[in-house]
Amino acid sequence: MATLTLYLEMVGTEPGVYYETLKGYGNYRNVISEVRTRSVAAGAAPFCQQLAKNLRVLFDLTLKSGPPGFKALNTSSTADRTMLDTDLLCYICETRQLSILRRFDPTRFASFLAQSPKAAGSTANMVRNNMVVGIMSEIYLDRIATDITAATFAVYHEWMHNKTNWTAGEDPNWVHRLVGGGLSEENDDGLKGLTPISAQQMNQRLTLRNRQFLDGVPIR
Ligand SMILES: [Zn+2]
Numbered sequence: 001m002a003t004l005t006l007y008l009e010m011v012g013t014e015p016g017v018y019y020e021t022l023k024g025y026g027n028y029r030n031v032i033s034e035v036r037t038r039s040v041a042a043g044a045a046p047f048c049q050q051l052a053k054n055l056r057v058l059f060d061l062t063l064k065s066g067p068p069g070f071k072a073l074n075t076s077s078t079a080d081r082t083m084l085d086t087d088l089l090c091y092i093c094e095t096r097q098l099s100i101l102r103r104f105d106p107t108r109f110a111s112f113l114a115q116s117p118k119a120a121g122s123t124a125n126m127v128r129n130n131m132v133v134g135i136m137s138e139i140y141l142d143r144i145a146t147d148i149t150a151a152t153f154a155v156y157h158e159w160m161h162n163k164t165n166w167t168a169g170e171d172p173n174w175v176h177r178l179v180g181g182g183l184s185e186e187n188d189d190g191l192k193g194l195t196p197i198s199a200q201q202m203n204q205r206l207t208l209r210n211r212q213f214l215d216g217v218p219i220r
Helices: 047-064 100-104 106-115 148-162 172-177 196-205
Strands: 002-011 017-020 036-039 070-076 088-093 121-128 131-140
Touching: 002 047, 017 148, 047 070, 047 088, 047 148, 047 196, 088 148, 100 106, 100 121, 100 131, 106 121, 121 148, 131 148, 148 172, 148 196
Parallel strands: 002 070, 002 088, 088 131
Antiparallel strands: 017 036, 121 131
């Protein structure tokens, strides 16, 4: 069994101040206990580092929710173009204007905006001349007012779409049809926390191989 690595890639500038709206990340159902402000100048972790940490908590629960497909879990707050096809990448866009989808496929981005004007994120199967060049997932911080809890949930949700069986032509909206999944629901008012059902559904998908769309990752 191999290692699963979760990659984030900031597009634009990381917010110096961000907000946490839930205590904890696992098995939450709309429990808003307090809003906490995190300031990097006052010693908080950089946004993407903290986001990677939060996602690690959710994926630890996900890996434990069913048969283990991976023996280890890594997270990285910057992407690496050599990642494996089982790994997951999400672009963290400062604004929707900086969207990677917009940069590489403006027509599809325009149709996404028309269909989902409020959406916090998007995932697309990127195609060039009938060749799939990778699955692209991204979230937009301006849509969630730098709420890192909402960002954590939005990345997890987009990664569920990312794990669609694209080569078999599966409808990526299978995610929204799950019942009882707090991170699978299509919800304009924000996603609820991870539920056992979301965790199990995601766990079953983790070994599926989808090449990630890497053209938006700078060569380092
Ligand atoms: Zn969705």
